[in-house]
Amino acid sequence: MELSGKVIAVLEPRGGVSKAGNNWKAQEYVIETHDQYPRKMCFDVFGEEKINQFNIQIGEELTVSFDIDAREWQGRWFNSIRAWKVERVSTQQPAPIDDVPFPPMNAAPVDFSPGDEKDDLPF
DSSP states (O other): OEEEEEEEEEOOOEEEEOTTSOEEEEEEEEEEOOSSSOOEEEEEEESHHHHHHHOOOTTOEEEEEEEEEEEEETTEEEEEEEEEEEEEOOOOOOOOGGGSOOOOTTSOOOOOSOOSSOOOOOO
16 A cells, blocks of 8 residues: 655654564554545555655655555554555656647648648538
8 A cells, every 4th residue: 555645754763572582573653645635545564664755754745555464462452554665756846837848840831721622522
């Protein structure tokens, strides 16, 4: 799944030690869409190397590819939205109309005058 929008919050990173004794780190971000009725989504990036690779900053325009998963804890269910790819959205403006190429001025004009051929058009 994908969602595009502007990063409006970068939350504090979380970390700890897994049951296997490995260190882990995760960071959450909030992105807001530019729809008529803007939506917000909180997603996380797992792993210090991914956090550093994506280097997400407040105010950036991003397209986030993510997976959704749910887990149960003490009889309650919680959703997890984990980003696996982040792309910066280009903010380039479209080319001005003046830059659109036109045909050369010395091109031969098209002849629309009636010729000797019979025309089947009724007008």
